[in-house]
Amino acid sequence: MGKYILKRLFSLIPIIIGISIIVFLIIHLVPGDPASIILGNNATPEAIKALNAKLGLDKPLIVQYFDWVVHLIQGNFGTSVQTDQSVLPTLINKFLVTFQLTLLSVLIGWIIAIPLGILSAVKANSVVDFILRIISMLGISIPNFAIGTLLLLILSVYFGWYPPIDYVNFWDDPISALKIFILPAITMGIVLSAGIMRMTRTSFIETLNKDFIRTARAKGNPEGTVIVGHGLRNSMIPIITIGGMQIGYLLGGAVIVEQLFSIPGIGQYILNGIYHRDFPVVQGGVLFISLIFVFVNLIVDIIYCWIDPRIKY
Amino acid sequence: MSSMLQNFSKNKTALICMIILLFIIVVVIFSEFLPLHSPNKMNKEYRLQGPSSEFFLGTDQFGRDLFSRIISGAKISLLVGISSVIISVGIGIILGLIAGYFGKWYDSLIMRTMDILFAFPEILLALAIVAALGPGTFNTILAIGIVNIPVFTRLVRGSVLGVKNLEYIESAKSLGAKDTRILFLEILPNITAPLLVQSTLAISGAILTESALSFLGLGVQPPNPSWGGMIAESRRYMELAPGMIIWPCLAMLITIFAINLFGDALNDIFNPLRGKN
Numbered sequence: 001m002g003k004y005i006l007k008r009l010f011s012l013i014p015i016i017i018g019i020s021i022i023v024f025l026i027i028h029l030v031p032g033d034p035a036s037i038i039l040g041n042n043a044t045p046e047a048i049k050a051l052n053a054k055l056g057l058d059k060p061l062i063v064q065y066f067d068w069v070v071h072l073i074q075g076n077f078g079t080s081v082q083t084d085q086s087v088l089p090t091l092i093n094k095f096l097v098t099f100q101l102t103l104l105s106v107l108i109g110w111i112i113a114i115p116l117g118i119l120s121a122v123k124a125n126s127v128v129d130f131i132l133r134i135i136s137m138l139g140i141s142i143p144n145f146a147i148g149t150l151l152l153l154i155l156s157v158y159f160g161w162y163p164p165i166d167y168v169n170f171w172d173d174p175i176s177a178l179k180i181f182i183l184p185a186i187t188m189g190i191v192l193s194a195g196i197m198r199m200t201r202t203s204f205i206e207t208l209n210k211d212f213i214r215t216a217r218a219k220g221n222p223e224g225t226v227i228v229g230h231g232l233r234n235s236m237i238p239i240i241t242i243g244g245m246q247i248g249y250l251l252g253g254a255v256i257v258e259q260l261f262s263i264p265g266i267g268q269y270i271l272n273g274i275y276h277r278d279f280p281v282v283q284g285g286v287l288f289i290s291l292i293f294v295f296v297n298l299i300v301d302i303i304y305c306w307i308d309p310r311i312k313y
Numbered sequence: 314m315s316s317m318l319q320n321f322s323k324n325k326t327a328l329i330c331m332i333i334l335l336f337i338i339v340v341v342i343f344s345e346f347l348p349l350h351s352p353n354k355m356n357k358e359y360r361l362q363g364p365s366s367e368f369f370l371g372t373d374q375f376g377r378d379l380f381s382r383i384i385s386g387a388k389i390s391l392l393v394g395i396s397s398v399i400i401s402v403g404i405g406i407i408l409g410l411i412a413g414y415f416g417k418w419y420d421s422l423i424m425r426t427m428d429i430l431f432a433f434p435e436i437l438l439a440l441a442i443v444a445a446l447g448p449g450t451f452n453t454i455l456a457i458g459i460v461n462i463p464v465f466t467r468l469v470r471g472s473v474l475g476v477k478n479l480e481y482i483e484s485a486k487s488l489g490a491k492d493t494r495i496l497f498l499e500i501l502p503n504i505t506a507p508l509l510v511q512s513t514l515a516i517s518g519a520i521l522t523e524s525a526l527s528f529l530g531l532g533v534q535p536p537n538p539s540w541g542g543m544i545a546e547s548r549r550y551m552e553l554a555p556g557m558i559i560w561p562c563l564a565m566l567i568t569i570f571a572i573n574l575f576g577d578a579l580n581d582i583f584n585p586l587r588g589k590n
Contacts, residue, residue: 018429029445137577141570143521145528146562149544153551153558252434256525270437271529274444286441290433 004305008298015294020072023287024065027057027279038081038277051081055280077287078280080273087284091266095288098258098265100170101188102250104181106243108189109196114239116193117200118227124205132197139194144253148187148260155183167264184261188253192246199242203235210234237308244300251289320582327578333571341388350378352385353536363556371556373546379556382538383564389539390568393454393523393532394516400458402512405465410496412466413473424470427463435460439522440531448531456526457519468511472504506583513576517569524565540565 027034035051036043052058055078056067071078077087120132155161163183170177207213208231216230217223255267262268266285273281321327340347356376363371370379412423430438442456476482477500485499526532527541535542540561547557 014425015429015432018426019432022429022433023441026441026445029442031447137573138566138570141517141573142562142566143524143528143541145525145541146544146565149548149551149558150562152548153555157552157555248434249436252436252440255436255440256529259529270440274440274531282441282444286433286437289437293434294432 001305005302008301012294012298016291019290019294020069020287021065023283023290024068026283026286027055028061030279034279038279055081072287077284080278080281082273082276082278082281087280088288090269091284091288094264094266094269095292097167097263098251098254098267100177101181101184101254101258101263101265102247104185105188105192105250106246108185109192109246110243112189113193113196114200114232117197118204118232120197120201121204121208122227124201129201133201136194136197139190139197142191143256144187144191145256145260147190148184148257151183151187152260163261165262167262180261180263184257184263187257187260188250191253192250195246196239196242199238200235203238204231207231207235237304240300240303240307244297247296247300248293251293324578324582326574327582330571330575330578333567334575337387337568337571338391340384341391344381344384344388349381349384352381352538353377363554370560371554373543373554373557374550379543379560382543383540383560385538386540386543386561387564387568389450389533389537390520390523390565393450393457394520397454397457397519397523398461398512398515400454401461401465401515402508404458404462406469406501406508408462409466409469410473410500413470414477414492414496414500420470423466427466430460430463433460435518436522436525439526440529443526443531448526448534450533450537453523453526453532457522460522461515461519464511464515465508468507469504472507473500476500476503510576510580510583513572513579517572517576520565520569520572 030037033048033052034057035048035055039047039051049058056064059067068078075088077091079086080090116132116136120129123129152163155163164176164180167180168176170181208227212234213226213230216226221229251267254265255271257263258265258267259271266289270282270285270289272278273285354377356372359367359372359376360374362376365371370383373379373382408423408427412420433441439453439456439460442459443452446452446455482495482499485495490499523532524539524541524544527539528545530542530545533539533542535546543561544558547554547561551558
């Protein structure tokens with residue numbers, strides 16, 4: 001197990017280098033001179049030159065890259081052009097908010113999806129199954145912001161309820177924080193649950209056809225024990241795979257949902273960076289989320305290996 | 314092929330979805346000849362109206378006709394969806410064929426690069442590209458096109474590895490066929506089925522991403538209508554004109570649902586064994 005983890009860690013090195021190159025190149029994809037685009041039309045040539053020097057854009061490309069990487073390793077993700085604040089501490093603070101949102105979304109997604117997926121599999125090809133499959137297909141056919149906006153519409157117009165606007169920290173005031181997080185989390189949870197439900201159904205049907213399920217039934221186990229105790233455990237791997245793949249969706253989706261519900265998370269921070277052409281923020285944010293995504297995938301792989309030791313490769 | 318067509322005509326879902334999609338495409342193509350209001354024409358005296366005989370689905374905050382804006386939005390969504398997938402499929406096929414067929418360091422180089430692109434959450438990479446290139450329809454197409462390249466490269470490479478050592482390739486080789494001939498005339502036709510299924514699903518994914526970018530104001534730029542942009546605008550007027558949210562959502566739902574179901578049905582048709590439980 002230790003050897004496997006080490007091997008996987010080493011294989012991440014080229015990926016991380018590749019990610020850093022692509023993120024580094026973002027600012028060089030900007031048509032024209034980035035500094036004059038950041039500063040706008042009225043900037044003086046001196047100001048442009050100063051900003052270019054500050055961003056290190058006046059050096060040769062390869063030197064710029066190595067300078068940037070050395071700074072990254074030292075924990076220096078640059079400073080925001082807009083606020084002059086260091087990017088990394090802000091990213092970490094904002095990420096904690098996004099993390100809470102993500103956790104709640106996953107929780108809601110799984111609570112909806114696993115029981116419904118199992119129901120769909122146990123009643124395969126019945127009317128219930130058909131309706132559930134249509135619902136899950138609808139769920140992957142509508143973007144999260146549409147679900148979020150529709151939820152807001154229904155709650156505000158028909159129930160007169162508006163989500164609170166001012167953000168509070170979960171640890172200071174859990175109930176108010178939950179009121180803020182619940183709608184965005186339901187929004188993302190609905191989209192997540194559609195994918196998990198489909199996978200749970202497929203995986204479960206496959207497991208239920210296996211011999212050991214027949215044996216478990218033949219031994220006179222109650223149906224509930226057969227389904228949860230034997231079926232669920234053995235169908236978990238594909239379900240966890242989908243869960244792992246969805247982390248990327250969640251981290252990306254947070255950009256949109258945080259914007260929609262005014263949650264001051266990492267997504268909103270990056271988006272503000274994009275709107276204000278604050279490239280250090282955009283680069284730092286994209287790099288930060290991608291690194292987290294890569295490591296979460298590693299953890300998912302290690303979990304497989306732990307659930308099913310046959311998967312070592 | 315004929316058995317596939319037979320399967321197709323038997324598959325009711327595929328047929329219904331295809332009819333819906335063809336209907337949408339025909340309406341979009343001939344929308345200029347239909348008696349519709351101009352999608353960008355403002356009518357100040359008709360702001361935020363409900364459905365009427367004049368405005369089939371009502372109007373928005375500038376008195377623009379929602380129905381014609383939704384149809385224009387469909388045009389943009391399909392344009393972005395199809396053209397971005399053409400970019401990803403085109404580049405994906407070339408890279409996948411090279412990686413799978415020639416192997417060695419071509420394979421390592423191409424596939425490691427794809428791994429890196431895969432390491433970004435999709436929407437985030439698209440956002441980063443649009444952030445650099447600037448907002449707009451063309452850059453949106455480009456960004457979504459780039460983001461989807463790895464999916465097709467992996468698919469094509471995998472399929473090439475599956476058929477590369479089969480007898481018919483060997484016999485083509487022994488007849489003296491050139492590599493390009495083998496790649497494009499012998500191998501490619503044999504992997505069209507999975508490519509077609511994946512492309513269909515990628516189009517619906519691309520439309521979703523485009524709508525998200527437009528929702529954030531980074532995709533299709535106003536005043537041009539796009540479903541995502543319309544939903545973003547509607548938020549301020551939701552209590553006065555809920556139709557501004559409901560209709561674009563419904564249009565998007567029907568279109569993407571039909572494409573997804575169609576893709577699923579295609580999958581069942583091409584893989585009759587895998588389609589059943």
